[in-house]
Amino acid sequence: MVHFVGAGPGGPDLITLRGARLLSEADCVIYAGSLVNPALLALTKEGASIYNSAQMTLEQVLAVIGEMERSGKTTVRLHTGDPCLYGAIQEQMDQLDELGIPWDVTPGVSSFCGAAAAVGTEYTLPGVSQSVIITRMAGRTPVPERESIASLAAHGATMVIFLSAGMLEGLSTELLKGAYTPDTPAALVYKATWPEEKVVRCTVGTLAQAGREHQISKTALVLVGDFLSHSYQRSLLYHPGFSTEFRQGDGSLDGAAL
Structure with a gap:
């Protein structure tokens, strides 16, 4: 077996x-x-x-x-x-x-989960992003053209990019061809959950610079998206005005969104 x-x-x-x-x-x-x-x-x-x-x-x-x-x-x-x-x-x-x-x-705990824990944030925030794109840059191993970084970046969703820390200059260029701007928040998470874990916050425009300054070129995930800005709407899930199968709301909904 x-x-x-x-x-x-x-x-x-x-x-x-x-x-x-x-x-x-x-x-x-x-x-x-x-x-x-x-x-x-x-x-x-x-x-x-x-x-x-x-x-x-x-x-x-x-x-x-x-x-x-x-x-x-x-x-x-x-x-x-x-x-x-x-x-x-x-x-x-x-x-x-x-x-x-x-x-x-x-199954096991993926490093993309460990990276979110290291950064201290949630990938799916109300009013910000409800989708997580997990992908990688084309390198020695190609990716289908329909899954190029530029194509996926068009969605402007949360992105978690594996196996690409050694190509940050090119990655930044491809991300900017989509919905992201040079000021879109980003983070490099080196060896998430290891004793030597390191989190470097930066932007899409400064990804390559951040990698050079902190000597990160492998064993790191790249996180991209406005979820890193901590600006979001309150979820309805625990809102007192929202009724669920288990709880009756009090009618005080104030425009919060799921």
Whole structure:
């Protein structure tokens, strides 16, 4: 059996209870060494085989899994954050299906959640943005043209941009082709939830400068949007004038919006 486990954004106590249990029971752990906090390996049992997938190809990963399966052993494939985002797990699951090897997925806390916690804000604010676009810049790995930064930036929604901290000059240029202005708030969140976490607030126009000044060029998320300005309307959810299935409003609605 192979368990794909989300390791969480970095803080070793942010792995799920299920993920920690599976990690502690595994005979073999193949972890994304370039991103997963190695402190999590302290949860593995004595004698477990440990492999760093940053130094392996897909074929090598599958060879190790196959060897473990033939020996009747259990493998945990430990991915950073939640494995459904930029985890390259679909190709692994499909190959395992072809090999007849059973698998399951244990979700994890994504770094985009950790980044919001680090900044101390909410992505979906009434009157500001009700949509979150999670994307990346085209680099060595291309993205579909319809999903270019400029195209997505046209919405003016909250954006969380992965895998792009090394391309901040170009990212800023592409963002400005959309609905954002040079003064639109932005933030660089380096290693969210790790001990060395760093938050740098800036604007779309000063992204590249902020990256240079704070020496951030990798392992960081870029947050963009007016949600960072802390100007928003009160939600109706807890407004005294708003009736719900559980509470009768008092009729005092004053124009607040969901």
